[in-house]
Amino acid sequence: MAKPKLRNLPDLSDLTDAGAEIAVKVTPKAASDRITRDGGVVRIHVTTAPEDDKANEAVRRILAAAMGVATSSLSLKRGHTARDKVFVYDP
Structure with a gap:
């Protein structure tokens, strides 16, 4: 089964500075x-459950799509098991 296409993503291309740290608040098991983006806080809601690193990968995929970059250019620096996470952009 194919992954659903993401629609209505905000433009986060302003976060694409090399070495930029992107702080996000994650809500797993959301409805969609x-x-x-509220000021400087990026909130990401994912339908994936937080097990076996699946939610982290879903967050990374959605964040990369909103930034317009490849998922491989984002790495999780902090918050592997927390809702507050920090991703690093490395082109």
Whole structure:
């Protein structure tokens, strides 16, 4: 089964500075995948359950799509098991 396409993502291309650290707040097991941005806080809601690193991969995929970059250019620096996470952009 194919992954559903993400729609209505905000433009986060301003976060694509080399070495930039992107702080996000994650809500797993949400009703739908989406991103909201309130000031400097990026909130990502994913439908995936937080088990076996699946939610982290879903967050990385959605964040990369909103930034317009490859998923391989984002790495999780902090928050592997927490809701507050920090990703690093390395082109």
